[in-house]
Amino acid sequence: xxxxxxxxxxxxxxxxxxxxxxxxxxxxxxxxxxxxxxxxxxxxxxxxxxxxxxxxxxxxxxxxxxxxxxxxxxxxxxxxxxxxxxxxxxxxxxxxxxxxxxxxxxxxxxxxxxxxxxxxxxxxxxxxxxxxxxxxxxxxxxxxxxxxxxxxxxxxxxxxxxxxxxxxxxxxxxxxxxxxxxxxxxxxxxxxxxxxxxxxxxxxxxxxxxxxxxxxxxxxxxxxxxxxxxxxxxxxxxxxxxxxxxxxxxxxxxxxxxxxxxxxxxxxxxxxxxxxxxxxxxxxxxxxxxxxxxxxxxxxxxxxxxxxxxxxxxxxxxxxxxxxxxxxxxxxxxxxxxxxxxxxxxxxxxxxxxxxxxxxxxxxxxxxxxxxxxxxx
Ligand SMILES: Cc1cc2nc3c(=O)[nH]c(=O)nc-3n(C[C@H](O)[C@H](O)[C@H](O)COP(=O)(O)OP(=O)(O)OC[C@H]3O[C@@H](n4cnc5c(N)ncnc54)[C@H](O)[C@@H]3O)c2cc1C
Numbered sequence: 001x002x003x004x005x006x007x008x009x010x011x012x013x014x015x016x017x018x019x020x021x022x023x024x025x026x027x028x029x030x031x032x033x034x035x036x037x038x039x040x041x042x043x044x045x046x047x048x049x050x051x052x053x054x055x056x057x058x059x060x061x062x063x064x065x066x067x068x069x070x071x072x073x074x075x076x077x078x079x080x081x082x083x084x085x086x087x088x089x090x091x092x093x094x095x096x097x098x099x100x101x102x103x104x105x106x107x108x109x110x111x112x113x114x115x116x117x118x119x120x121x122x123x124x125x126x127x128x129x130x131x132x133x134x135x136x137x138x139x140x141x142x143x144x145x146x147x148x149x150x151x152x153x154x155x156x157x158x159x160x161x162x163x164x165x166x167x168x169x170x171x172x173x174x175x176x177x178x179x180x181x182x183x184x185x186x187x188x189x190x191x192x193x194x195x196x197x198x199x200x201x202x203x204x205x206x207x208x209x210x211x212x213x214x215x216x217x218x219x220x221x222x223x224x225x226x227x228x229x230x231x232x233x234x235x236x237x238x239x240x241x242x243x244x245x246x247x248x249x250x251x252x253x254x255x256x257x258x259x260x261x262x263x264x265x266x267x268x269x270x271x272x273x274x275x276x277x278x279x280x281x282x283x284x285x286x287x288x289x290x291x292x293x294x295x296x297x298x299x300x301x302x303x304x305x306x307x308x309x310x311x312x313x314x315x316x317x318x319x320x321x322x323x324x325x326x327x328x329x330x331x332x333x334x335x336x337x338x339x340x341x342x343x344x345x346x347x348x349x350x351x352x353x354x355x356x357x358x359x360x361x362x363x364x365x366x367x368x369x370x371x372x373x374x375x376x377x
Contacts, residue, residue, distance in 0.1 A: 069299065160206065191210040315370055
């Protein structure tokens with residue numbers, strides 16, 4: 001089994017690392033604390049074709065797989081997790097269109113999505129349908145040549161800046177669950193923002209609740225076959241972006257802790273020479289490596305279409321997000337009092353890492369996935 005990225009993958013990593021060092025890290029704190037959308041950064045990624053990273057080359061994308069997605073999202077999230085989030089959600093919508101959409105939908109959406117002229121967001125979770133998506137209340141009723149949608153979506157990250165939401169609604173009776181949900185491409189202009197969440201992390205790409213009533217959506221905006229959206233979703237493999245974001249934060253936490261431990265002196269020596277601090281840094285490094293290996297392993301399995309890719313993704317999600325929280329917390333401790341202030345990035349790493357243990361499904365629900373797989377072996 002190869003433990004080394006290919007030359008092309010290393011080139012991609014280096015391209016993104018340089019971009020992050022030059023374009024993301026210098027402005028990350030300012031954007032985060034002001035809650036400012038990272039417009040310039042995302043435009044820079046569009047100029048480099050990164051906003052079409054996993055979109056097929058025939059639609060103007062770079063045609064890359066999950067390993068390259070992981071490499072990219074780790075690098076960007078080491079600078080500012082919200083950038084990784086906005087890009088991953090956008091590419092997730094594009095993947096659904098490419099995999100399950102009609103040829104007409106692909107031609108209409110994907111070239112513009114690759115250029116980031118059409119930006120995608122995800123409308124799946126609801127107030128009473130968080131971990132349990134089958135409890136969804138949003139309904140789509142037949143309405144002439146299309147559908148009439150009524151309901152809400154509780155958490156739509158980037159809805160203010162996005163152009164289109166992949167929105168899930170029930171189109172069939174409860175008895176047919178989970179095969180009673182369909183997905184629709186809905187313009188964000190048709191949705192009203194009912195509440196902006198004052199979240200403690202991911203502040204530069206905010207999340208909002210949207211509501212809609214008797215919203216007409218034409219038939220040709222349905223992505224995939226009627227009633228198959230929840231089951232189709234399980235086939236999408238881009239979930240590896242979640243642990244990749246966490247690896248980025250875990251690594252950034254280690255990097256700044258190493259620098260600070262080398263500079264800060266107490267008792268007449270750098271604090272990094274105290275064995276307690278050295279061991280803490282060693283454990284942080286070990287977490288970065290194990291989280292990255294597991295995430296890349298899940299991505300590679302997904303790219304090969306292995307049957308255990310979903311289980312590996314859940315393992316990576318739990319392991320990497322918890323590694324990110326622990327590393328951010330350790331980095332705060334290494335920084336002492338200033339670690340608790342906004343003068344240093346470690347408090348942001350901690351806030352952003354904590355979000356990742358819930359976003360994309362709570363870790364305990366991913367533990368259930370792993371437990372089910374282990375029990376059925
Ligand atoms: C900032 C932010 C951005 C988000 N962005 C988006 C987005 O863009 N699009 C979108 O669709 N969603 C988004 N979400 C929603 C996110 O995916 C949900 O919050 C998540 O799926 C959990 O749902 P919930 O919050 O309703 O928690 P609940 O489902 O109520 O779970 C609460 C807790 O109950 C426990 N629990 C629940 N079920 C089980 C179980 N079966 N076994 C064991 N424990 C269990 C877990 O400990 C869990 O943490 C976002 C959330 C946040 C906070």
